[in-house]
Amino acid sequence: MKLGLDFYQRNGVSVACDLLGKLLVREIDGQQIIAKIVETEAYIGPEDKGCHAYQNKRTKRTEVMFGRAGCAYVYLIYGIHNCLNIVTASEGKPEAVLIRAVEPIDGLDIVREYREIKSRKIEDLTNGPGKLCQALDIDRRLNGYDLVDGDKLYILDSDERVEVVKGKRINIDYAEEYKDKLWRFYIKGNSFVSR
DNA sequence: TTCGAGATACACT
DNA sequence: GTGTATCTCGAAA
Numbered sequence: 001m002k003l004g005l006d007f008y009q010r011n012g013v014s015v016a017c018d019l020l021g022k023l024l025v026r027e028i029d030g031q032q033i034i035a036k037i038v039e040t041e042a043y044i045g046p047e048d049k050g051c052h053a054y055q056n057k058r059t060k061r062t063e064v065m066f067g068r069a070g071c072a073y074v075y076l077i078y079g080i081h082n083c084l085n086i087v088t089a090s091e092g093k094p095e096a097v098l099i100r101a102v103e104p105i106d107g108l109d110i111v112r113e114y115r116e117i118k119s120r121k122i123e124d125l126t127n128g129p130g131k132l133c134q135a136l137d138i139d140r141r142l143n144g145y146d147l148v149d150g151d152k153l154y155i156l157d158s159d160e161r162v163e164v165v166k167g168k169r170i171n172i173d174y175a176e177e178y179k180d181k182l183w184r185f186y187i188k189g190n191s192f193v194s195r
Numbered sequence: 196t197t198c199g200a201g202a203t204a205c206a207c208t
Numbered sequence: 209g210t211g212t213a214t215c216t217c218g219a220a221a
Contacts, residue, residue, distance in 0.1 A: 075205090130214050
């Protein structure tokens, strides 16, 4: 079952936690890539200094976060890499969940077409935000894409029970007191979780 | 195996 | 012009 709008219309921390173990589906030319979400981070604007929409900063880039829950917020970082986020909470509240890592379940052949890497380890395909976007052919064309109604990119519910670990977020040293918030979630013992 | 630098383009000041 | 929610590679051990 596809996750509905009500799943996303909650506070970002809860959504980030509940997304673990769910299945991210990407459809390209009729072919499906299925990947299990194993690591997420919550970004809660306007209070979170690590969030782009800190203090309700509304710009062309952060505009999507102010919109409806369940949309994708895709954003280019370091000029090279894309990051996939899911907008949460209600309209006007800039909250989002960053998908940091996934575990490929199906469609590995397609993934390899998009990611030509020397490493043969499957872990290297998707164990980071930039990598998983490349693996699933996600870029800014999908910014604002509706995961609730869309069929190219959506998230399936899963019955799988997962053991969730909370931790500090990564690479946001500038966020000061908020960098120590335990807003990073990952599945315990999963080898696709980044370090 | 781990470490450190460089790449890159977009949004924002 | 500046800074960035990262990745990859080569070098050393």
